[in-house]
Amino acid sequence: xxxxxxxxxxxxxxxxxxxxxxxxxxxxxxxxxxxxxxxxxxxxxxxxxxxxxxxxxxxxxxxxxxxxxxxxxxxxxxxxxxxxxxxxxxxxxxxxxxxxxxxxxxxxxxxxxxxxxxxxxxxxxxxxxxxxxxxxxxxxxxxxxxxxxxxxxxxxxxxxxxxxxxxxxxxxxxxxxxxxxxxxxxxxxxxxxxxxxxxxxxxxxxxxxxxxxxxxxxxxxxxxxxxxxxxxxxxxxxxxxxxxxxxxxxxxxxxxxxxxxxxxxxxxxxxxxxxxxxxxxxxxxxxxxxxxxxxxxxxxxxxxxxxxxxx
Amino acid sequence: xxxxxxxxxxxxxxxxxxxxxxxxxxxxxxxxxxxxxxxxxxxxxxxxxxxxxxxxxxxxxxxxxxxxxxxxxxxxxxxxxxxxxxxxxxxxxxxxxxxxxxxxxxxxxxxxxxxxxxxxxxxxxxxxxxxxxxxxxxxxxxxxxxxxxxxxxxxxxxxxxxxxxxxxxxxxxxxxxxxxxxxxxxxxxxxxxxxxxxxxxxxxxxxxxxxxxxxxxxxxxxxxxxxxxxxxxxxxxxx
Numbered sequence: 001x002x003x004x005x006x007x008x009x010x011x012x013x014x015x016x017x018x019x020x021x022x023x024x025x026x027x028x029x030x031x032x033x034x035x036x037x038x039x040x041x042x043x044x045x046x047x048x049x050x051x052x053x054x055x056x057x058x059x060x061x062x063x064x065x066x067x068x069x070x071x072x073x074x075x076x077x078x079x080x081x082x083x084x085x086x087x088x089x090x091x092x093x094x095x096x097x098x099x100x101x102x103x104x105x106x107x108x109x110x111x112x113x114x115x116x117x118x119x120x121x122x123x124x125x126x127x128x129x130x131x132x133x134x135x136x137x138x139x140x141x142x143x144x145x146x147x148x149x150x151x152x153x154x155x156x157x158x159x160x161x162x163x164x165x166x167x168x169x170x171x172x173x174x175x176x177x178x179x180x181x182x183x184x185x186x187x188x189x190x191x192x193x194x195x196x197x198x199x200x201x202x203x204x205x206x207x208x209x210x211x212x213x214x215x216x217x218x219x220x221x222x223x224x225x226x227x228x229x230x231x232x233x234x235x236x237x238x239x240x241x242x243x244x245x246x247x248x249x250x251x252x253x254x255x256x257x258x259x260x261x262x263x264x265x266x267x268x269x270x271x272x273x274x275x276x277x278x279x280x281x282x283x284x285x286x287x288x289x290x291x292x293x294x295x296x297x298x299x300x301x302x303x304x305x306x307x308x309x310x311x
Numbered sequence: 312x313x314x315x316x317x318x319x320x321x322x323x324x325x326x327x328x329x330x331x332x333x334x335x336x337x338x339x340x341x342x343x344x345x346x347x348x349x350x351x352x353x354x355x356x357x358x359x360x361x362x363x364x365x366x367x368x369x370x371x372x373x374x375x376x377x378x379x380x381x382x383x384x385x386x387x388x389x390x391x392x393x394x395x396x397x398x399x400x401x402x403x404x405x406x407x408x409x410x411x412x413x414x415x416x417x418x419x420x421x422x423x424x425x426x427x428x429x430x431x432x433x434x435x436x437x438x439x440x441x442x443x444x445x446x447x448x449x450x451x452x453x454x455x456x457x458x459x460x461x462x463x464x465x466x467x468x469x470x471x472x473x474x475x476x477x478x479x480x481x482x483x484x485x486x487x488x489x490x491x492x493x494x495x496x497x498x499x500x501x502x503x504x505x506x507x508x509x510x511x512x513x514x515x516x517x518x519x520x521x522x523x524x525x526x527x528x529x530x531x532x533x534x535x536x537x538x539x540x541x542x543x544x545x546x547x548x549x550x
Contacts, residue, residue, distance in 0.1 A: 176417050179406075183414045186403040189365060192385035193395055195419035195467055199384075251405065 003170065007163045014159035018152040027155040029268040031223060034158040035216050036264040039237060040244035040256035041165045042212035045172055046205045047242065048250030051185030056097065056113030057241040059120045060090045060210045062232040064217030069130050069227050072138065079157065083218040090214015091207045093120075098206035102199060105188070114238075121233040135228025138221055154223050158216075162257075165212050169253040172208065181205055213241075236280070240264065243283050247290045249297030258298050262286075316341040316502050317362070317471060322371030324357055324526075331357040332368070332526045339504065341470070344497050346517030346534070347506045350546055353523040355506045356398060359473050362504075363395045364388040376470065390419050394469030396460035398476045398506075402448035408435065408459060409444040415467035427466075434462050438492055454485040461492060472496060473504045478512055486512055514538065522546065 018027065039057055046052050064086030071077040071085055093116075101112040125133045140150050147153040172178050180201045183191035191198050221227040240263065248259025263286055267279040294301040317339040324332040332354045339345050349355050360366040362373060364385035373381045380388050394415075403411050409431050416427035435441045438458045443451065451459060457477050464472055474493060478486045490512055497503050507513045513520065514534040522530045522537060524546040530537060537543055 179410070179414060179417060182405055183403050186405055187401040189385075190397065190401040190403065190463075191414070192365070193363060193389055193397075194415040194463060195386050195389040196414065197384070197386045197418075 003167075007167065011160055011163050014156050018156045019146060019148075024149060024151060025272075027149075027151045029272075031151065031155050031158050031219075032268060033261060033264045034155070034162045035220070036240050036244060036260040037162040037257055038158070038165045038216040039213055039241040040248070040260040041162070041169045041253065042209045042216065043241040044245040044250055044253070044256045045169055045181075045212075046202070046209040048245050048255070049173060049178060049181040049185065050202055050205050052102070052202065052205075053110045053242070054113045054206075054209070055110050055238045055242070056116040057213055058233040058235060058237040059097075059113075059116040060093055060213035061217035061220075061237050062117075062120055062124070062229070063093050064090050064214030065220045065227060065232050066124055066130055067214065068218040069136065069138065069221045072221070073129070073136075079219065079222060082222075083157075083161070083215050086218030087211040087215035090217070091211030093214070094207040094210020095203065097210070098203045102202045102206060117233055117235070117238070121229050124229045124232070131228065133229060135226060138225050138227065140222055140225055150222070154219050157219060161215060165216075166253055166257060168208065168212065169256075172205070173253050177201060177204065239283055243287050245297070247286055247297055249299030251296075252299050255297050255299050262298070314341060315339060316343075316376055318372075318374040319358075319362065320372045320374075322358070322361055322368045322373065324354075324361060324366060324368050330526050332361070335371070335523070335526070335528055337521055337528065337531075339471075339502060341502055342497070342500060343502055344493075344516055344518045345502070345504045346513040346520040347504060347523065348508075348510070348513055348520060348537075349523035353546070354526040355523055356475060357526075358523065359395065359475060359504065359506060362388075363393055363473060386418070389415070389467055389469075392468075392470035393473070394464035394467045394471070395473040396457070396464050396475055396477055398479070400456040400460050402451075402456060402459055402463075404448045407445055407447055408440060408451070408462075411448060411459060411463050412466040415463060419467040431462075431466060434465050437495065438462050439488070454481055454488065457481065457489060458492065461489075461496075465496065469501065471502045471504065473506070475506050476508060477505075478507060478509050490516060510538075 043054060043057060047054050067086045067089040068082035071082050097116055101109055104112055124130060130136055143150040143153050180196045183194060183196050184198050184201060188198055244259035244263050245256040247263055248257065249255030263283065267282050270279045270282055290297060315338040320336045322332055322335045335358060347355050357366065361368040364383055372379060375391060375393060378391065380391060403414065409428065412431035412434060413424060413427045416422045416430055422430065432441060432444065435444055440455060440458050440462060443455060448459065461477060478489050486509060493503055493516060505513060505516055517534055520534050520537045521528055522543045529542045529546060530540045
C-alpha cells in the first residue's frame with residue numbers, strides 16, 4: 001500500500017513539474033535518466049534476481065525504437081500504441097533469445113547476448129524502409145494538451161513507464177517467481193532438485209525484461225526526432241543498464257532505481273558542464289569504486305552500516 | 312520383496328569414450344533402506360544423477376512408482392516424489408535456512424508461505440536445526456549444512472530420498488546424529504537410498520547393499536554378505 005502511495009505521488013509530481021515553468025533542458029536530461037531507470041530495472045529482473053548477465057540491452061532497446069518508427073511511418077500510430085508495440089516486440093525477442101541462449105551459463109550466455117546486438121543492428125542497417133545506415137528524420141506531432149512541449153510530454157510518459165517498470169520488478173521480486181529466480185542464482189542444480197522449473201522461469205524473466213527494455217526504447221525516436229542504427233544499438237545502453245544495478249544493489253527493486261538516478265544524473269551533469277567524452281569515464285570510475293568498496297551496491301552498503309551501528 | 316518403488320533397468324551412461332555406467336539394473340522396494348557403495352569413480356553419483364534427472368541416461372529405463380521418468384527434467388521428478396541431497400552441499404546462500412525450505416514447499420507441494428513455514432519448522436525441529444532457522448546458510452557448520460540438504464529435500468515431501476554422501480567428512484558423533492535422522496525418516500515411511508563411503512554407517516543403516524565398480528554392479532546382498540564378497544574386497548583393496 002505504501003508503495004502504491006509513493007508511486008502515485010511520484011507520478012503526480014512528474015506531472016506537476018512538467019506543467020511548471022522550469023527550463024526545457026531539465027526535461028531533456030531527465031528523460032534520459034528515467035529511460036535508464038526503466039532499462040536498469042528491466043535488466044535486473046534477469047541479471048540481478050536470476051544472475052544471468054545480459055549484455056544485449058541495446059538489442060531490446062533498439063527493437064522497441066525501430067518498432068515505434070515503423071508503426072509511426074506506416075500508420076502514423078500514436079505514441080501509446082508505439083510503446084505497447086515496442087514492449088511486445090521486445091518481449092518476443094526476449095522469448096526467442098531466451099529459447100536459444102538460456103541453456104547456456106555464465107560467460108557463454110553473456111557472449112551470446114552480445115551477438116544479438118550485432119544481428120539486430122545489421123538487420124536495421126540493411127533495411128531501407130527505416131532509413132538504413134543513414135537514418136531517418138521524423139516529424140514530431142503536436143504536443144498534447146496540457147503540455148507546453150513534446151519533450152515535457154515525453155518526460156511524463158517516461159516517468160509513468162518507470163513507475164510501471166518498478167511495480168513489475170517489485171511484484172516479481174516478492175512473489176513466488178522471485179524466490180525461484182533467487183534459487184536459480186544461488187544454485188541451478190539445487191533449484192531443479194527443489195522442484196523449480198528453471199528454464200521456464202528464466203524464460204519468463206527474459207521475456208518480461210525484454211518487454212520493458214523494448215518499451216523504454218519506443219519513445220526514443222520521437223525524443224530525438226531522428227533514428228539511426230549506430231547510436232540506437234550503442235553499447236552504452238548495455239553498460240548503463242548493467243552498471244546502475246551494480247551500483248545501486250541487485251537484490252532489491254530499489255537498487256537499480258538508485259543506481260540509475262545517481263549514475264545517469266552525474267553523467268548528464270558532466271556532459272553539460274565538462275564534456276561528452278568524460279561522461280563515459282564516470283561509469284568506469286563509479287563501477288570500479290563500487291565493486292571495490294561496496295560490492296553489494298548502495299543498498300548493501302547501508303545494510304552493513306545499519307548492522308554495524310546497531311551493535 | 313514388496314512392490315518396487317524404483318526400477319532401474321539396463322541404464323548406461325557414457326562421457327565421450329568413458330563408460331561411467333554400463334547396463335545397471337536394480338529394484339528398490341517401497342520403505343526399503345538401500346545402500347549404494349563402491350570405490351571412487353565407480354559411478355555412484357552418476358547413477359543417482361540419472362535417477363534424479365540431472366543427467367540423461369544414454370540407454371535403459373527408469374521407472375518410479377509405476378511411471379516412466381526417463382527423459383523427464385529434474386524438477387518434474389522431484390514433483391513425482393524423488394528428492395535428493397547433494398554431495399557437496401548446495402544451499403541457497405542468499406536465503407535463510409527457513410527460506411531454503413520454502414522453495415520446495417512452494418514449487419513442489421504448492422503451499423502458501425504460512426503453511427510452508429509451519430511445515431519447515433516441523434522438519435527443522437526433527438533435525439535439530441530449529442534454532443538456526445533465521446540464520447543464513449553461510450553461517451552454518453558442515454554438519455548443519457548436511458542437515459539442511461536433507462531438510463530441504465524433505466520439504467518436497469518425497470517418497471524416495473537419495474542421500475549422496477551426507478556424512479562424508481563428519482566426526483563420529485555427527486555421523487550418528489545424521490544416521491539417527493535417516494532412520495527416523497525411514498520409519499515415517501520414506502524409502503532411502505544411501506550413498507556412503509563410511510562403511511560402518513552404510514552397513515548399520517542398510518537392509519540391502521549394492522556395490523558398483525567401474526560402472527557395473529559387482530555384488531548385491533545383505534551388508535554381512537557384501538563385506539565377505541571377494542570381488543568387493545578386490546574392488547576396494549585392489550588385491
